[in-house]
Amino acid sequence: GQQVMQIPQYQHVQEGEDFTTYCNSSTTLSNIQWYKQRPGGHPVFLIQLVKSGEVKKQKRLTFQFGEAKKNSSLHITATQTTDVGTYFCAGFGNQFYFGTGTSLTVIP
Amino acid sequence: NAGVMQNPRHLVRRRGQEARLRCSPMKGHSHVYWYRQLPEEGLKFMVYLQKENIIDESGMPKERFSAEFPKEGPSILRIQQVVRGDSAAYFCASSGAYEQYFGPGTRLTVT
Numbered sequence: 001g002q003q004v005m006q007i008p009q010y011q012h013v014q015e016g017e018d019f020t021t022y023c024n025s026s027t028t029l030s031n032i033q034w035y036k037q038r039p040g041g042h043p044v045f046l047i048q049l050v051k052s053g054e055v056k057k058q059k060r061l062t063f064q065f066g067e068a069k070k071n072s073s074l075h076i077t078a079t080q081t082t083d084v085g086t087y088f089c090a091g092f093g094n095q096f097y098f099g100t101g102t103s104l105t106v107i108p
Numbered sequence: 109n110a111g112v113m114q115n116p117r118h119l120v121r122r123r124g125q126e127a128r129l130r131c132s133p134m135k136g137h138s139h140v141y142w143y144r145q146l147p148e149e150g151l152k153f154m155v156y157l158q159k160e161n162i163i164d165e166s167g168m169p170k171e172r173f174s175a176e177f178p179k180e181g182p183s184i185l186r187i188q189q190v191v192r193g194d195s196a197a198y199f200c201a202s203s204g205a206y207e208q209y210f211g212p213g214t215r216l217t218v219t
Contacts, residue, residue, distance in 0.1 A: 006150075033207065042199055043151065045207040088150060095164050096141065096208070098151040 004091045006099035014107050019076040021102035023089035031092050032065055032072045037101075038085040046074075079106045110135065112202050112211035113182075120217045127187040127194070129214045133202030140183045141208060142175055145197045157183060190218045 003026045013019050023032065031050045035043035047056055049065035049072060056063045062075045072089055084106050089099040113132040121127050133140050138159050143151040153167040157177035168175065172190075177183040187194055195218045201208035 031206070035208075035210075042210040042212050043201075043208075045209065048206055090151075090208075095153055095156060095166065097153065098143070100150040103148075 004089060004097045004099040006087075006089060006102050008102055009100065010103045010105070012105045012107060013079050015081060016078050019079050019083070019104055021074050021087050021089075021104075023072040023074075023091070023099050025070045025091045025093075025097070027093055028069050029091040029093060030069075032069075033090045033092070033096075034063060034072075034074055035088045035090060035098075036085050037088065041085075043088060076104075079104070081106050081108055112200060112209050114198075114200055114211035114214050116214060117212060118215045118217070120219060121190045122219055123191055124189050127190050127216055127218075129185040129187075129198050129200075129216070130182040131185070131200035131202075131211055132182040133200075134204070134209055137202035137204050137209075139203045140177050141201045141203070142183075142185050143199045143201065145199060145213075147196075151199065154185070187216075190216075192218050194218050 006023050033048045034046040036046055037043045047063050052069050053067045054065040060077045064073045076083055086101045086103045088101045090096045112134055115130050140157045142154040145151050155168050155175045156164040160179050172188045174186045197213045197215050199210050199213045201210045
């Protein structure tokens with residue numbers, strides 16, 4: 001079956017350092033979404049990417065969708081303690097497949 | 109505009125009992141998704157429903173689990189004869205255009 005994997009599973013960074021999480025699908029996706037889940041909370045939608053090679057920015061967050069529409073990345077510049085949480089990608093094939101998530105810890 | 113509502117937020121059941129989890133989607137949304145999340149793990153898709161229809165239940169265990177989304181009222185995820193392995197957070201989400209809006213989840217503990 002379709003799988004969506006994310007790496008790394010955990011990442012600890014010093015406040016101010018950059019952070020990147022990578023999302024890889026075993027099959028081509030029609031679109032990809034990113035969500036953030038704070039500890040003890042629920043996933044919150046961040047963004048959707050649809051086009052091959054698409055790049056979108058939200059302040060310090062940069063999202064990319066690969067040319068083959070099988071991978072995606074989320075890059076955070078100059079992390080802050082408010083960035084703490086687990087970041088999930090979700091690829092849409094015939095249903096939503098959530099990635100395994102990357103848990104980000106920011107050390108003040 | 110109320111968001112996605114789930115109740116109860118916490119549910120404790122003994123092995124063999126039934127668990128009923130409720131989800132009210134955002135106003136105007138007619139698509140509901142249920143996910144299960146084990147501690148320290150990602151979200152696992154269970155079922156996708158529209159009003160009075162199950163669209164995709166490929167993620168649902170074949171036995172003991174069922175879901176419905178009636179014409180009136182909330183969507184219900186029902187787990188019969190719960191076992192310890194059913195302990196998890198169960199999230200529902202509703203969607204309008206494309207993004208999913210998640211509820212706060214129901215934390216089920218089976219003792």
